Amino acid sequence: MKNNYNITSVESLFEKMPLMISDNLQIKKGLFSSTLLEIEIDRNIIHHVSTSSAISSEGVSPKEFYMFIIFDSIEKQVFMNCTLDNNSIIVLEPLSEYYAHILGPHSALIIYIPKETIKMSFANLTTGVYKTESKKVFNEIFLLSRVLSKPCTINRKLIQYYSNLIIYKMRLCLLMIDRKHTENRQSIMFYKISNFMKKEYKENLEIKEISEYFQIPERTLHYLFFQQIGLSPKEYQKVIQMNYLKQEIIKNSNLTISNIMSNQGMSSQSYITKKFKLHFHMTPNEFKKRYF
Numbered sequence: 001m002k003n004n005y006n007i008t009s010v011e012s013l014f015e016k017m018p019l020m021i022s023d024n025l026q027i028k029k030g031l032f033s034s035t036l037l038e039i040e041i042d043r044n045i046i047h048h049v050s051t052s053s054a055i056s057s058e059g060v061s062p063k064e065f066y067m068f069i070i071f072d073s074i075e076k077q078v079f080m081n082c083t084l085d086n087n088s089i090i091v092l093e094p095l096s097e098y099y100a101h102i103l104g105p106h107s108a109l110i111i112y113i114p115k116e117t118i119k120m121s122f123a124n125l126t127t128g129v130y131k132t133e134s135k136k137v138f139n140e141i142f143l144l145s146r147v148l149s150k151p152c153t154i155n156r157k158l159i160q161y162y163s164n165l166i167i168y169k170m171r172l173c174l175l176m177i178d179r180k181h182t183e184n185r186q187s188i189m190f191y192k193i194s195n196f197m198k199k200e201y202k203e204n205l206e207i208k209e210i211s212e213y214f215q216i217p218e219r220t221l222h223y224l225f226f227q228q229i230g231l232s233p234k235e236y237q238k239v240i241q242m243n244y245l246k247q248e249i250i251k252n253s254n255l256t257i258s259n260i261m262s263n264q265g266m267s268s269q270s271y272i273t274k275k276f277k278l279h280f281h282m283t284p285n286e287f288k289k290r291y292f
Helices: 010-015 115-121 135-149 156-175 185-199 207-213 218-229 233-251 257-263 269-280 284-291
Strands: 002-007 021-026 034-041 044-051 055-060 065-072 077-079 088-092 097-102 106-114 128-132 177-180
Touching: 010 021, 010 034, 010 233, 021 233, 034 135, 034 156, 044 135, 044 156, 065 115, 065 135, 065 156, 088 156, 106 115, 106 135, 106 156, 128 135, 135 156, 156 177, 185 207, 185 218, 185 233, 207 218, 207 233, 218 233, 233 257, 233 269, 233 284, 257 269, 257 284, 269 284
Parallel strands: none
Antiparallel strands: 002 034, 021 055, 034 044, 044 106, 055 097, 065 088, 065 106, 077 097, 088 128, 128 177
């Protein structure tokens, strides 16, 4: 089975990928657009995702599958405290927690293979970010997935052949993995602070309060955020608020935008509407109409 989707919000994208239970933020301003290729073949699943915007994700991998992810991007990418490069392969065992931030347009190939299949071939394959010795195989995998993503009609046998070839080459990459990346301490600290800001987003904390809570100077806090996501802590705080407002609009389709804002503790509704439009290029009401 092959499906192609054109998607206009980060929420809609991950609704089409139900195996990934995740919380996602659109980091940078602008209209979000993404394409998703989905192929199911012999209990294996392939997702090829191309996305225009920077996003941040955290969640847990599916119970019955191993996940294998490779990225094609010129922008900085961090996954589970590791900075990725062009020959990185991400391995997630079933029920592994993960988080990532990708800072620009990118393509990702995600392959789900049943856990019993992997355990028969790779008994000791554990969650981590690995390097593979051959970038050439990565390029071949992405080339095959781009062919499958084209809207032109491809017969069923060809889809099956290309899909099986992608899975074969991904398993070939696993045989060539070298070593786990060194963890990035800055990413670990950023993850802790960003989680704290998400939990306290309704409080609209001052940056000084955040720096005091984590016992780091404000200047260091600003440097950390610019290094990790290219935003100041205050800008990131607004990103969280606007994304969570968007998610509340989706969850509460029966409520008015005014009621949702009030429930979120947002008193200046005209100001919030302006900020929402600045970030997503549409008002909350326009987003609601487009989404539903």
